[in-house]
Amino acid sequence: MTSVAMVVNGKSVTKEVEGRTLLVDFLRNDLRLTGTHVGCDTSQCGACVVHVNGQAVKACTIFAIEADGAEVATIEGQANKDGSLNVIQQAFQDHHGLQCGFCTPGMVMSAAALLKENPKPTEAEVRSYLEGNICRCTGYHNIVKAIMAASGQDVAAIAAE
Numbered sequence: 001m002t003s004v005a006m007v008v009n010g011k012s013v014t015k016e017v018e019g020r021t022l023l024v025d026f027l028r029n030d031l032r033l034t035g036t037h038v039g040c041d042t043s044q045c046g047a048c049v050v051h052v053n054g055q056a057v058k059a060c061t062i063f064a065i066e067a068d069g070a071e072v073a074t075i076e077g078q079a080n081k082d083g084s085l086n087v088i089q090q091a092f093q094d095h096h097g098l099q100c101g102f103c104t105p106g107m108v109m110s111a112a113a114l115l116k117e118n119p120k121p122t123e124a125e126v127r128s129y130l131e132g133n134i135c136r137c138t139g140y141h142n143i144v145k146a147i148m149a150a151s152g153q154d155v156a157a158i159a160a161e
Contacts, residue, residue, distance in 0.1 A: 004068045008033070009077030017064045024048045024059035026067075027074060035075035035105045039134070046133030049106040049113075050074050056113035058132070075105035078112065088112055088150040095155065097146030099137035106133050111147045120151050123158060 005014040008031060015030050027033045027050070039047035041060055048059040051073040078086050085093065088111050098104040107130070114121060114129045121129070126144050135143060145155045 002065055004064050006067050006069060007071045009072070009074055019063065019065060021064045022060055023050070023052075023057075023062050023064050023067050023072075026064035027059060027072075030064075033074050033076050037102055037105055039102065039106075044134065045103070046106040046110060046130075047103050049109040049133070051109060051113065054116070056110055073109075075108060078108060088115070088147070091146040091150035092143070095142050095146040095149055097138065097143040099135075103133060103135045103137075107135065107143055111150065114147065115151055120153060121147070123148060 001016040002019055003014060004017050004026070005012065008027070013031060015026070017026055017030065024036055024038055027036050028038070036050055036059055037047035038060065039045035043058050043061045046058060049056050050059045051057065052062070052067055052070050078089060080086055088108050092098055092104065092108060097107070110130060110133050114126065118125060123144060126147050127140070130140065130143070145158050148158065149155045
């Protein structure tokens with residue numbers, strides 16, 4: 001067992017973990033932050049995207065000990081301080097960017113990373129950025145619309161595909 005310490009959603013945590021514990025398992029099992037989903041365990045689906053030191057990372061691809069000393073943000077930390085939805089979450093709700101909701105945490109976390117890098121992405125840039133996130137329900141159209149809306153852009157011109 002190895003001790004890991006990190007700041008998760010603004011709170012310091014220290015736990016003992018086995019060296020082979022994936023960050024996604026640490027978050028879900030040890031910290032009970034179950035919003036980060038395990039979809040494929042092979043880095044294909046993006047349901048487990050979190051931010052590690054401000055960078056979008058698939059939490060199934062790194063060990064918890066690799067995040068020792070890091071700042072980690074999960075979907076649970078995205079809401080506003082008063083508990084209301086943040087701009088991206090609200091846009092997903094307003095533009096029907098979710099259906100079953102399984103991919104949504106990873107999509108929201110990826111969207112947050114994209115908008116931090118590129119505050120006014122084009123539709124093509126949003127679609128390209130989301131290539132590492134799989135949704136089996138929506139066909140991506142409303143997810144793209146939601147991200148564009150969260151960036152403050154007019155989404156009325158986005159044609160349905």
